[in-house]
Every structure is written in C-alpha cells, then in structure tokens.
Amino acid sequence: MGATLHIWILALYFAAVLALVTAMIGSSFFLGQRHMTRSTAQPFESGMLPLGDARLRFPIQFYLVAMLFVLFDLESVFIYTWAIAIRPAGWNGYIAMLMFIGVLLAALGYLWRLGALDWGPKSRLRPLPAPR
Template sequence: MEETAHYWVFLVYTVAVTGLVAGMIGVSYFLGQRHMKPATRQPFESGIVTVGYARFRLPVQFYLIAMFFVIFDLEAAFLYAWATAVRAAGWTGYIVMLVFIVTLLAALVYLWRAGALNWGPRTRQLSKQRPG
C-alpha cells in the first residue's frame, strides 16, 4: 500500500510540471510579439547577427588549450574539495594531494617542453649538413 503512494506523488509531480511547461509555452504564444523583420529568422550570437561563414576550421592548438583548461579546471575542483576536508583527511590526504599536484605539474612541464603550448608559427630547424 505504501509503495503505491510513491507512484501517486510522482504522477502528481509529472502532471504539475507538464502543466506548468505547457502553460508557459501557451502564454508566450498568445502574449508574444508577432513581427517578421529580415533579421528575425537569422541565427544570432549574443544579440549580434552573424557575419561571414560559421564553419571554418580552427587550429589544433585551440583544442589543446581547451583540453588543458578542462584538465586544470578539474584540478581546481579536486583542490577545492580537498581544502574543505583537509583536517579530516590528515597527513595521508596531504601527501596524496601533493602527489596529485606534482603529477599534474610534471605533465605541464612535459607539454611545455614538447612545444604543445606554442601558438606561433613553427620554424623548421635545418639539419646540419656534413661537409662532403
């Protein structure tokens, strides 16, 4: 008996949410403005009508920087979570977080030395020719 009560609560919640969404869409349809200007059907970004072709290729470095951001943003989330529980984690938590930070710094140094962070045009180094 008690198990069916949970289904009724879920059903009432679903009907309420569906009614609220349908009501908001209906009210906006009836009260919304109806005008057709040339810019109405054009896509826009932040209120600015687009100019030019939107499907251009971005350099690979853009995606590398995006991945670095995701990685180091995740590091910041881990550091924040650790900082809130630093006393409960104790010295073991401190050592684990230190290893985590050192590993990420080693990865950053590796990427830096490999040239993954260079944005400028790549110059080819000429190989030394042996006098013949």
Template sequence: MSEFCTQHPLLSYTIAIVILLSAMLALGAATGMRRVGAARGRSMDVPFESGMLPVGSAHLRVPIHYYLVAMVFVIFDVESVFLFAWAPVSVAAGWRGYCAVLVFILFLFGALAYLWRWGGLDWGPKPRRIAPRHAGPAAGTGAV
C-alpha cells in the same frame, strides 16, 4: 497534498515542472506575434543573428592549438576539483593524506612542465628556423 509531496518528492517535482513548462508555452503562444503571408517578410526566413543578416559562411577553420589548449585546461581544471574536495578533510587525513596530495601536485607540475617544454601551451604560428648559410672555403686558405 503535503503528505503526497513528502512521500513522492520526485513525482511531485515532475508534475510541478510539467505545469510550469505548460504555462510558459501557453503564455508564449498567447502573447507571441504571428506573421503570415506577405507580412512575414524575407527576414523571417533567415536565422536571427543579433538583428543583422548573416554574411558569408558560418563554418570557421579553427587551428588545432585551440583544441589542445582547451583540452589541457579541462584536464587541469578537473584535477583542481580533486584538490578542492581534499581541502575540507585535510586535517582528518593527517600527514599521509598530505603526502598523497603533495605527490599529486608534483605530478601536476611535472605534466605542466612537460607541456610547456613540448610547446603544447604555445599559441599562434611558430617562427620558421632558417638554416645558416655555409660559405665555401674561405679565400686565401691556400687549398691546393
């Protein structure tokens, strides 16, 4: 058996997963509670939500700023993965690699500054700008 596992690791892994899933499903079916007919009750027809009956609609209107901030986070998070991958080889890369990463970080800071200036990181409603009132000609200026 061990010779088969060493020669076919993917197949043996697949067989082990199938056996494990079958055992879990069989145990769940054997020990699970079964309710049929009137014992089923009204609460069995609604989705389970922490033991409470749902109230209202499940559809929420999320502002677009939420998605923008999430997308910016993912972009900067992926770029940080590049920096973590660079760290172990930083000594072997030498000054040339250091300068390349420095340029990469400068581009990141430039993108962050642009987003900050543009308002892409602002959360919440933006205050309305009220235009100042222009008064007519001042009294006593003698406009003839």
C-alpha cells in the same frame, strides 16, 4: 495502500508539471510577436551579426586549451576536497597532494618543452632531444 498513494502523488505532480509547461509554451505562442522582417530572421549573438559559414575549422590550440581547462578544473576539485579534509588526511594526505601536484607540473613542463603550448604562427611540435 501507501505505495498506491505515492504513485498517485507522483502522477499528480507529473500532470501539474505538464500543465505548467503547456501553459508557458501556449502563452508565449499567443502573446508573442508575429512580425517577420529581414532583421528578425537573422541570428543575433553577442551584439554581432554572423559573418561567413557556421562550419569553420578551429585551430588545434582551441582543443588543447579546452582539454587543459578540463584538467585544471578537475585538479582544482581534487585540491579543494583535500583542503576540506586536511586534518583527517594528515601528513600522508599532504604528501599525496604534493605528489599529485608534482605530476601535474611535470606533465605541464613536458608539454611546454615539447612546444605544445606555443601559440605563434610557427606552432610546430619539436621532438625532444635524444638522451645522452
């Protein structure tokens, strides 16, 4: 009997959510504006009217910045969780975090030296010099 009651409560909740969504969409349909002018049909984002085609190519640096943002965002999550558990982690956790940050700094230095972070007009990747 308890499981049947839970199913009915879930069904009632689902029906209430459906009714609320229907009421919100229906009220916006009936109470919304219906005039259609030339300026109403144009998209308006960030205070600027769009110019040109929406399918333009972004430079590769855009994707590089996006990937670096994700990496540093994950790094900050790891460092924050380590900072919360610093006492139980002890010196082993401290050394592990230093190694983690060291590997990230080494990768950043490698990308910097390779020229992957250059934003100038001549942003070509330079090969690293051969080891002596």
